[in-house]
Amino acid sequence: MTAVSKVAIAGSGAAALAAAIPLAEAGVAVDVFELKTETSTLGSGITLQGNALRALHRLGVWDAVQKRGYTFEGLTLRAPGPGAPVIAELPEIKTGGADFPACMGMYRPDLARILVDRALEVGVRIHYGSKVTGVRQTDTGVLVDVGGAPVGEFDLLIGADGLHSTVRHLIGIETKPEPTGMGIWRAFVRRPAEVTQSQLYYGGPMYIAGYTPTGEDTCYAFLVEDAQDRFDVPTEDAVELMRAASAAYGGPWEEIRASLGADSRVNYTWFTSHLVEGAWNRGRTVVIGDAAHSCPPTVAQGAAQALEDGTVLAELLLAADAVDEGLWAEFHARRVPRASAVVEASVQLGKWQLEHNRDADAAGLIFGISQQMAVPA
Ligand SMILES: Cc1cc2nc3c(=O)[nH]c(=O)nc-3n(C[C@H](O)[C@H](O)[C@H](O)COP(=O)(O)OP(=O)(O)OC[C@H]3O[C@@H](n4cnc5c(N)ncnc54)[C@H](O)[C@@H]3O)c2cc1C
Known part of the structure; x- marks a missing residue:
């Protein structure tokens, strides 16, 4: 017995599909409600650190991702001016372990398409043009409204609906970016x-x-x-x-x-920052990814954290036999310290830049975070 057999997810970004894919693979009925009318085909690039690549491997999309992205090791720092002199060549920690490159750059819509295709392949139902607008907890589950109308009762609602999360607001969490x-x-x-x-x-x-x-x-x-x-x-x-x-x-x-x-x-x-303090859930509704935390991309860990939130939540739901306090305690113990460390470090790096603080140990802070991320989520 798993803790859930019917799950609703608000949003279809990295956090949402990282939870949806393993749940559906294990036979859970997963309905994803996405307010946009289609998967985004426009966008910019994204930097995926090794720990994000490890999560993508867990989702069964590593081969597809590898084909589309550009892998690399190391970071070059340069100075302004016509010759753009190189100041430092920094080695990077392989945060995904020895089996994955330190880093990959990718076109965002390609990543989105790969995750959506995998989700559909394992049986996730994605409903586009569907905004989650209401949540009501019952004794046994959670009633979800989409576009103002009820769509059914689920064992769990995952609010993976991004920075300006409706679900976060609906469950009374006032923290916002x-x-x-x-x-x-x-x-x-x-x-x-x-x-x-x-x-x-x-x-x-x-x-x-x-x-x-x-x-x-x-x-x-x-x-x-x-x-x-x-x-x-x-x-x-x-x-x-x-x-x-x-x-x-x-x-x-x-x-x-x-x-x-x-x-x-x-x-x-x-750039924004926020971190939901304390529990990310209220009963059978939980927020993950950017709905729960955001930060400037100074260490490029936002999507990695969103992917880890989703995969860890799915892993715990599949291992437990009830959605209870024990499950939430374990989820928060695994996710909150890690996401908090990323938010704190990213915000600190941005602050030092705003203050033009040239004596700060930015390299030390980045190195420390990478070491933390190298430990599997
Ligand atoms: C400028 C910038 C650069 C960045 N660069 C990087 C980087 O290089 N590397 C990195 O790892 N991270 C980076 N990030 C962070 C990263 O983009 C995010 O952390 C990540 O995309 C969050 O994924 P998510 O699934 O939580 O949210 P999202 O990708 O925002 O997905 C949320 C989804 O929910 C949908 N939605 C919203 N409300 C509702 C509703 N009520 N009902 C149904 N659906 C709803 C939205 O349409 C959206 O599709 C960057 C962020 C910024 C701002």
């Missing part, structure tokens, strides 16, 4: 031949200017600045803004600047 003061421009562009791993530039007009390869021909480039109201900037102006803001950076940035255009899917967003 707060801006950290930084904004990021991202663009999806042609990969300069010499870009074979992530490279970050510190100093100059941006807090960080960098890029990460996502495939043989592609990479994503990003510029981090003070948060500003840039959300409605038209595409042409956004391209010009990125060109101007990156002008202080040489080396591969020259080629990236030249390839920026209307088709670069330039995107602007703010």
Whole structure:
């Protein structure tokens, strides 16, 4: 007997499908309700650390992911200026263990498609255009409303509905993401031949200017600045803004600047942080992934934590025979310290940048987090 036989999930991102896939593989009926009308086909790149790759292997998609992504080891730090001098070549800890590369860059919509295809293959039912709007706990389960109408009773509702989670609000958790003061421009562009791993530039007009390869021909480039109201900037102006803001950076940035255009899917967003203190569940409803925690991507661990939340929750649900306090105690013991460490370190790194603190031991903090993540979730 597993603890659940019928599960509803709000959202169809990494956290949602990381829980859905193992549950469905084990024969649990899983209904995913996604407010968007289809899987996103637009987006930028993402950096997946080894521990994210280990979770993707657990989900049965490692081969597919490997085919689409660009694996690499190490991180290059460079300085602004025409020659973009290399300051350091940092080795990276293999947070997924010896069997996985330290890092992979990937086009986000490719990752989303691979996870959705796997979920459908193992029998997950995905309902698009379906916003979860209501939750009511009964003695034996949880009644879920979608689009204002009841859709049935489930043994569990997993709120994997992202930063602005409706489920979090519905179960009375008031913690929510707060801006950290930084904004990021991202663009999806042609990969300069010499870009074979992530490279970050510190100093100059941006807090960080960098890029990460996502495939043989592609990479994503990003510029981090003070948060500003840039959300409605038209595409042409956004391209010009990125060109101007990156002008202080040489080396591969020259080629990236030249390839920026209307088709670069330039995107602007703010960094946020939050962490639900204490329990992430209220009865038979639980929040995971960005619904439970968020942070600036300074150590690129957000999606990794979302994937681990999902796989660990599914593992515990399949091993237990009841959804009870013991199950939640174990879930929180495995997830809260790990996610908290990532949020704290990521926020600290951003703060040091905002303060222009050049004496802080950023490398030590990043190394410490990587060592923690190398221990399986
Ligand atoms: C600028 C930036 C860069 C980042 N870079 C990285 C990186 O390089 N590496 C990394 O690991 N992480 C990175 N992250 C973090 C990472 O993107 C997130 O942590 C991760 O995508 C969270 O996944 P999720 O499944 O929890 O949420 P999401 O991917 O946001 O999925 C939530 C889903 O729920 C749906 N939804 C919302 N409300 C409802 C509702 N009421 N009913 C039904 N569906 C609903 C949404 O449409 C969405 O599809 C970055 C984040 C930012 C902001």
